[in-house]
Amino acid sequence: MTKINDKTAQGSGKSAELTRRGFLDRIMLTAAGGAALIVAGTTHADAKVAKRVAKYRSSPKNGKKCSGCKHYKGSGTCALVAGTVSGNGYCNYYSKKSGYSY
Numbered sequence: 001m002t003k004i005n006d007k008t009a010q011g012s013g014k015s016a017e018l019t020r021r022g023f024l025d026r027i028m029l030t031a032a033g034g035a036a037l038i039v040a041g042t043t044h045a046d047a048k049v050a051k052r053v054a055k056y057r058s059s060p061k062n063g064k065k066c067s068g069c070k071h072y073k074g075s076g077t078c079a080l081v082a083g084t085v086s087g088n089g090y091c092n093y094y095s096k097k098s099g100y101s102y
């Protein structure tokens with residue numbers, strides 16, 4: 001059996017084989033996560049939700065609308081929902097902007 005010359009394994013009393021297994025598990029998880037991002041063609045930071053998923057509509061709901069939502073960035077852009085949104089629109093991710101009243 002091949003042993004890994006690893007200070008952590010030597011110092012902790014754990015066998016080198018357990019340490020090697022943990023190392024390999026981490027590599028597999030990292031590779032799987034990276035592959036998922038490549039398949040999606042995007043990174044977590046710029047991923048947006050489709051309007052259909054957010055149940056976006058182009059009219060307000062009970063006075064709640066995009067222009068009063070903390071996710072609205074102006075010019076028809078939302079930080080969470082993909083595509084152009086209306087300042088008068090609404091979706092299930094609505095979150096009231098600080099200081100906004102309706």
Ligand code: SF4
Nearest residue numbers: 066069071072078091
């Ligand atoms: S209500 Fe929905 S679509 Fe409108 S700005 Fe907020 S999160 Fe975006």
